[in-house]
Amino acid sequence: MSRVLINVPKSCKKGDILDVKVLISHPMESGQRRDEQGQIIPRKIINKFTCAWDGEEVFSADLFPAIAANPFLSFSALAVASGTLSMTWVDDDGHTQTELVAITVV
């Protein structure tokens, strides 16, 4: 499990547009670097991020080695009804990490 920071308002008014900021600790090894022996360090990056609000897609990103280590993403979500924001990161090894945030819409 990687450390994740998520910044999103826990409550808001209906129709608000929320700023969602997420950061996950991950080396994002690009597969371009070499170690002391001259061997290529294998690529290991987070290649997919998705965010859904009660199953309905908010935002998704395909990431490539050109994304910096500890990938940070800032995007927005439209508050329609109270629910759960679910965010998933997938890396090259197939590891997935999902974080849930409950948001109250009044």
Place this chain on the structure above:
Amino acid sequence: MIGASGLLLAGLAPARATEDQVAVLIEKLVGAAKPTPGRVKLDLPLLVENGNAVAMTVGVDGEDGVRSLHVFAERNPLPNVANFTFGPRSGHPRVSTRIRLATSQTVIAIAVMTDGSCWSDSVDLLVTLAACIE
């Protein structure tokens, strides 16, 4: 002998994407329709001190109907930077992240709208310290 050393040098020189590779990727994305400059805004510093983490914002201001945004770097080892897709629950079609830049180059953003039209923006920037790729 010369050939072998040439190969060795080729192996050590950092691989770079080319403008042609980016053009092919954009054509794959938008088909025959050429993206028109405008509507999409790519925000990047013009002078980058450290290519390992460069703050980037790409978005279409106050516009609905953006299906996806795509970013390409012409002189990185790999031309793709990121693809962003916006769902029905997304608010503003805008996203910020931090990217790696291997050298001074042109970065291109393409917006694909739900009506099928395509828009582009590009930034020419100078990188003083490249992202570590060697």
